[in-house]
Amino acid sequence: MSDSRVGYPWQPRVREAAAFVRERTRIQPRLAVILGSGLGALADAVERDVTIPYREIPHFPVSTAAGHAGNLVLGLLEGKPAVVMQGRVHFYEGYSMGEVIFPVRVMRELGAGVLLVSNAAGGLNREWRAGDLMVITDHINFMGTNPLIGPHEEAFGARFPDMARPYDPELVSLAERVALEERILLRRGVYVAVSGPSYETAAELRMLARWGADAVGMSTVPEVIAARQMGMRVLGFSAITDMATGEVVEPVTHEAVLAVARELEPRFVRLVRRIVAELPL
Numbered sequence: 525m526s527d528s529r530v531g532y533p534w535q536p537r538v539r540e541a542a543a544f545v546r547e548r549t550r551i552q553p554r555l556a557v558i559l560g561s562g563l564g565a566l567a568d569a570v571e572r573d574v575t576i577p578y579r580e581i582p583h584f585p586v587s588t589a590a591g592h593a594g595n596l597v598l599g600l601l602e603g604k605p606a607v608v609m610q611g612r613v614h615f616y617e618g619y620s621m622g623e624v625i626f627p628v629r630v631m632r633e634l635g636a637g638v639l640l641v642s643n644a645a646g647g648l649n650r651e652w653r654a655g656d657l658m659v660i661t662d663h664i665n666f667m668g669t670n671p672l673i674g675p676h677e678e679a680f681g682a683r684f685p686d687m688a689r690p691y692d693p694e695l696v697s698l699a700e701r702v703a704l705e706e707r708i709l710l711r712r713g714v715y716v717a718v719s720g721p722s723y724e725t726a727a728e729l730r731m732l733a734r735w736g737a738d739a740v741g742m743s744t745v746p747e748v749i750a751a752r753q754m755g756m757r758v759l760g761f762s763a764i765t766d767m768a769t770g771e772v773v774e775p776v777t778h779e780a781v782l783a784v785a786r787e788l789e790p791r792f793v794r795l796v797r798r799i800v801a802e803l804p805l
């Protein structure tokens with residue numbers, strides 16, 4: 525049996541985890557949020573009903589990466605019932621793709637119809653600067669695998685889900701309008717996902733830029749594919765934490781990435797709160 529079959533079937537585990545969460549809260553989330561590296565502060569904007577460490581939830585993967593808290597937070601965000609992942613797990617941590625997308629499936633099972641996802645990413649677009657925010661308009665899956673590989677489970681959706689518009693155009697427009705109103709510079713662009721954990725070589729970065737990608741990172745795409753299979757509407761943001769053009773003299777470090785993410789965090793939080801306030805939920 526190949527690795528991709530480990531955990532199969534997932535549906536009973538997803539149900540079990542969701543039932544566990546439901547017993548601890550009266551919140552019926554309409555919105556699911558995944559907070560990436562150094563962007564966990566949005567969770568502080570939630571009027572919390574409950575905070576559940578991942579390790580307490582049956583079958584939930586536990587984040588090991590620095591900058592990822594590892595709590596599931598349920599409460600009201602700008603008055604909207606929400607379930608927030610403070611920290612995610614990555615493929616590079618050694619989790620199977622099934623494990624990486626498990627939390628999204630649980631949040632869908634809890635009732636969330638919209639997924640708001642964020643990450644820290646390297647900027648490939650030469651017009652941009654570290655510290656910029658980007659709304660994701662499309663992605664390239666260059667992780668070398670797909671989270672839906674394995675026996676098909678009808679409960680999650682189609683065997684061959686459409687990926688023509690993974691990021692909801694209406695929600696992208698909403699984000700851009702709010703950014704204008706808030707006078708926050710919001711870039712728009714294509715996110716390419718690599719497996720990591722090593723950063724890209726200069727040759728790899730040149731290749732990714734020529735492919736049409738504006739930002740590169742090690743997450744998000746698996747969760748978005750899983751969310752789209754389940755029919756969720758997706759809105760995604762990248763915090764450009766370093767310029768990954770292959771020309772920088774300073775090598776990129778995880779510490780530097782986290783430092784820039786923390787610096788732009790208040791701007792990110794302000795933008796997302798205003799967007800959530802206006803989400804058609």
Ligand code: HPA
Pocket residue numbers: 644645646647723724740741742765766767768776781
């Ligand atoms: N490359 C890949 N992932 C990243 C980067 C990068 O430059 N910055 C933050 N996450």
